[in-house]
Amino acid sequence: MMLNINDLQARVEEKAILKGINLQINPGEVHAIMGPNGSGKSSLASVLAGRESYEVTGGSVTFDGKDLLDMSPEVRAREGLFLAFQYPVEIPGVSNMQFLKAAVTEHRAHKGLPPFTPKEFLAFVKEKQQLVQFDSQLMNRSLNEGFSGGEKKRNEILQLAMLEPKLSILDETDSGLDIDALRIVSEGVNKLRSKDNAFLIITHYQRLLDYIVPDFVHVLYNGRIVRSGTRELALELEEKGYDWLKEEMHLQEPVQ
Template structure:
């Protein structure tokens, strides 16, 4: 049975090392929608990304997550990726000695195998690389190097967007993709996202600040506090947060002072 939702999270609870981080979170994303999840440090935004991608340091204690109507939590991390979930990492990982070309080729062909397709030929693959490099305005030299090795912060983020363009995900999670970017890099990253967004591709933008949302206009903005979504609205909410900060939401949602102070980084 096909669900009208691409992603459906119901009453999710998750913990790390027995410490409860996500405390009952629900979210529904339809194909083609862009959702922004905002909130102060330690509110559980990155943990949510970890739950969705299957990172094993997070334990789901309650609730359900379905992706295209199927139980996502049953799938291994690589299976989720092959099904079309892509995470743009907050801190992209360096893999010395592994060329970007080899890495991307392996990733794409694993995805194709999963979908019953033949592997791409070398020339098909290279022309796809070229096309996507232009699309996201990534420097050609970067893809000749080892995965993220010696890349600057901005280059790493651009490289994430390049990989996203190559893999054409159904659901892209951008975890603090704007952090550490200068204004030009921010524009390039946002353009890349806007170019791959389509009726089929949904995006969840996880961010602390509003500025990325000047470039990627979300359909919905959700504010996370202490492991829950406490307010959801249209794009105007992001602007309001920018102006007024998070404090009024905390008061409005009546969240205890101590949980607001919890400054937990993952």
């Protein structure tokens, strides 16, 4: 098993956000997490990546057998966990190229590999750039600065391609994308799928799952996974919305 989330609980400030998540992901699998706004989808992504504003209050997460929660965000990344941000950050003054080089060098060092020579690095960038159809003009620009929504998301996928993670978490990668951009991003992800890596796709809509077909779909509601199934579950949600789920759940929740 690659990722084992066991009864994970977390809060932001005083507010409990995750209330006991259980999820297992094996190599080669694509899992989708769906759910209404505010259900905790993005919080789960943030907690797994190690965002400091979240405090884990219970449960455990192992990643390839190691305690994930014990690692700093940079170590999680070097161990092979990747988060594609819902809102990629703009950093004026840091060039995209310089940033990618620093990240790749750290990953290689972690594996005991020497840094790429400039020539090797350029060849590597070029190969990955083509894979995700990333405009080479954007390479020497400041990181994400002035990029369109689609360019930012494509840049996330480019980073994913370059860092070759074991587990990629895509946090609402489809938000703010038009249909063409969505297709390009999805094609990039599909090309990167293999029997050795896994994806956790967080999305509000079914649409993305037409392009990246998941093996499993989970519904997150109020900090818990309330239902798991196959791709059909996503279609059912698309058809019926989330309201039926809310009603069903409220009956089960104790009156507060």
